[in-house]
Amino acid sequence: MKWLLGLGFAVSLAAADPAVLEKGKAEEKRACVACHGLRIVHVQRLTRAQWDRELTKMAGWGSPIKDREALLEYLVANFGDDKPVAPLPRSEDASNQKR
Numbered sequence: 653m654k655w656l657l658g659l660g661f662a663v664s665l666a667a668a669d670p671a672v673l674e675k676g677k678a679e680e681k682r683a684c685v686a687c688h689g690l691r692i693v694h695v696q697r698l699t700r701a702q703w704d705r706e707l708t709k710m711a712g713w714g715s716p717i718k719d720r721e722a723l724l725e726y727l728v729a730n731f732g733d734d735k736p737v738a739p740l741p742r743s744e745d746a747s748n749q750k751r
């Protein structure tokens with residue numbers, strides 16, 4: 653069973669591969685902007701399982717995801733639940749910025 657642990661380690665190393673993240677970013681640009689902007693994506697802070705479900709949901713609605721693995725790695729690496737909370741977006745009249 654020890655080899656399984658090794659495999660998991662290899663997979664997590666591959667996850668940080670900049671080439672994979674770059675591919676994931678390109679995939680996001682291709683598959684995720686037809687219906688909404690990317691802000692709704694980038695303000696999220698989700699676990700891997702949650703991003704995985706999110707991709708299933710968007711694919712079900714018609715997102716033409718091809719390189720799902722790279723996209724998932726990119727989302728987890730940049731918008732994982734271990735990342736600091738996204739800055740509050742400005743409302744149209746910036747009234748949410750006043751105290």
Ligand code: HEC
Nearest residue numbers: 683684685686687688692693696706710713714715716717
């Ligand atoms: C076919 C249209 C469509 C495409 C393409 C699409 N989305 Fe969405 N997405 C939606 C709609 C509609 C909503 C808002 C509905 C809702 O509130 O669940 C949404 C909402 C979201 C949200 C906010 C949380 C949520 O579930 O509502 C996230 C995150 C998201 N999309 C990510 C993505 C990603 C990542 C991609 C690319 C893989 C993508 N979307 C591509 C239609 C799409």
